[in-house]
Amino acid sequence: MFIRVSAPLLASILAFSPVLAEDAVDPAREAVLARGQVMSDMGKALRTLQLGLRQGADIATLLLAAETVDMNAQLIGNVFQTEAHAEGSEALPAIWQNWDDFSQKAAAAAELSAMLAEAVDNEDLKAAGDLSRKLTAACAACHDVYRGKPDGVAPAQ
Ligand code: HEC
Numbered sequence: 001m002f003i004r005v006s007a008p009l010l011a012s013i014l015a016f017s018p019v020l021a022e023d024a025v026d027p028a029r030e031a032v033l034a035r036g037q038v039m040s041d042m043g044k045a046l047r048t049l050q051l052g053l054r055q056g057a058d059i060a061t062l063l064l065a066a067e068t069v070d071m072n073a074q075l076i077g078n079v080f081q082t083e084a085h086a087e088g089s090e091a092l093p094a095i096w097q098n099w100d101d102f103s104q105k106a107a108a109a110a111e112l113s114a115m116l117a118e119a120v121d122n123e124d125l126k127a128a129g130d131l132s133r134k135l136t137a138a139c140a141a142c143h144d145v146y147r148g149k150p151d152g153v154a155p156a157q
Contacts, residue, residue, distance in 0.1 A: 031084035035091070038079050042072035046135065049120075053129050059120070066113075066120040066128070069135070073113035076106040092148045102146055109138040 045068035052062050083096040095102045112135040119127040 028084040029086045031082050032086040032089045035079040038072045038075050042069055045069045050132055062120050066117040070113040070117040073110045077103050090147045092146050095146045105142040112138055
């Protein structure tokens with residue numbers, strides 16, 4: 001059933017809806033969501049790729065996974081550019097205090113993911129396996145230093 005809502009009523013619903021208002025204007029929250037999306041899409045695709053390599057999946061499946069990893073890896077530097085913290089975020093302030101080092105680690109992962117996608121495209125699965133392990137190490141190299149517990153608490157040493 002179509003429910004008619006008059007324009008003034010709709011305006012007042014929007015104006016007095018704290019959830020809608022907050023979702024629309026909180027740039028820190030948006031930034032945290034965007035980088036979480038990039039990271040989790042990249043992680044899922046990398047797992048799919050590594051499982052596919054072990055199980056002998058067809059090249060089209062491997063290539064889709066590798067290109068999804070690469071597409072997201074190329075975005076790491078961008079999605080972290082603005083310092084933003086929000087509830088549940090694991091990003092440590094050290095990222096923005098050591099931006100050159102962080103962006104070098106992002107670039108290293110992006111370079112490996114591009115080589116990985118190319119190896120899969122060339123159907124060189126031996127190289128793809130090696131590169132996927134190197135990439136996993138590059139993920140960990142950054143997480144070890146810049147990813148803490150939710151709300152920016154440094155990981156226990
Ligand atoms: C240059 C640094 C850097 C690199 C490289 C990096 N990450 Fe991350 N990753 C982070 C940071 C920082 C966070 C925490 C972000 C937050 O919570 O705001 C994170 C979070 C994540 C998360 C949790 C996302 C969520 O919120 O659900 C996953 C999954 C993840 N990374 C996977 C990967 C994988 C897989 C790779 C390698 C292919 C990778 N990351 C490479 C810095 C990096």
